[in-house]
Amino acid sequence: MSSSEEGQDTEDRLGAEAYLRPLITSFISNIGYTTAPVISDGTYWSALHQHAINTVYVGIYTWLAVVIDDVACRSLEDFExxxxxxxxxxxxxxxxxxxWAGIIQSAFDYWDPMVANFIVAASLDLHNACVLEARSELRRLVRTKGGQSLAWYMRSKSGLADAYAYFTFPKAVYPDISCFLEAIPDMSAYFCLANDVLSFYKEEKAKEKDNYINYRAYYEGNDPRTVLGEVIGQTQNAVKRMRVVVKGREPYEQALNNHILGYVAFHTLSDRYMLSEIGLGEDAFSVVNGKVL
Structure with a gap:
């Protein structure tokens, strides 16, 4: 990188930090996030043992889903x-x-059959969205002002949000669907929108424009930063509503709050989202007795 490019990169980062850092800090504070918790070894291993099978399932599922997103465009004849x-x-x-087919089918082993149906549907939606994004028709699309709903349609299909909302409540620990069902629509929106907020810096730095905030900005005739502020407001309201649903309903309330705040920590602790560059990253070494696990 030349000195002029380095200077521009520094200028862009400082400019992004000036407006993004207070905005994101306010967002995560308003939903109750302070910092990634420091967890003792005993607490960590106890929690891991209690949810070991589900944790392994979600870990494998997530890895496969990330690969689907990355490689579908290279092998459409297999993926379509x-x-x-x-x-x-x-x-x-x-x-x-x-x-990938096997992990989707095995959702029925760990979640209520109705819940597993939604996980399967969300998984197939992701696959379809990745294929659609790789097809030439989408790349040739000429956007019109009548296509406003497309931005959220694509985001909701590609975000696996229903799956991750339902992953919060494996049947062995949370058997009563009625205790959390009302919260699912807002949980699904949260997993999409919070990711859009917390990955905004990374995507702006990479000059990525094929994302929900930029699509919505185009259709609404707004600046992406204005849309980002609106999305933050929507996300905070979604969190308030879902907390009302589970208030006083343990262990569902604790599970929901752990997932909401853990999702923020997932972003602040990961180098992938580059939040440390604008003063919002956290050190994974301090999460569990000073060690990375």
């Missing part, structure tokens, strides 16, 4: 017929797609 093979019980053409 996935649903047909999945529905008919035919084998998938690659080891990876076979593993």
């Amino acid at each position: 017929p996935f649903h047909e093979r999945f529905a008919s019980g035919k084998p998938q053409p690659t080891v990876f797609l076979e593993a």
Whole structure:
């Protein structure tokens, strides 16, 4: 990188920090986040043992979903017929797609059958959205002012939000769906919108424009920063509503709050989102007895 490019990069970072740091700090403070908790070894291993099977499932599922998002565009001939093979019980053409089909099907082992249905549906939506984003038709799309709903449609399909909302409540610990069902729509929105807020700096730095905030800004005729502020307001209101749903309903209330605040920590602790560059990152070494786990 040349000295002039380095200077521009520093100027851009300082400019982003000046407006993003107070905005995001206010957002996470308003939903009750302070810092990633320091957890003792005993607490960590006890929690891991209690939820070990579900934790392993979600970890594998997440890894496979990330790969789907990254590689669908390189192998459309394998990825496009996935649903047909999945529905008919035919084998998938690659080891990876076979593993993806298997992890989706095994949701029924860990969640209530109705909940697992929603997890399966969200998984298939993600797959379809990744295929659609890779197809030439979307790249050729000429946007019109009549297409406002497309921004959220694509975001909701690609975000796996329903799946992660339901992952909060595995049936072995949270068997009563009625205790959390009203919160699911807002939880789903939260996982999409909070990610949009907390990844905004990373995407602006990379000059990525194919995302929900920039699409919405175009359709609404607004500046992306204005839309970011509106999205923060929406997200905070969603958190307030879902907390009303589970208030006094333990252990559902604790599970929901842990997931809401843990999702923030996931972003602040990860180098992927580059939040340390604007003074908002946290040190993973301090989370569990000074060690990374």
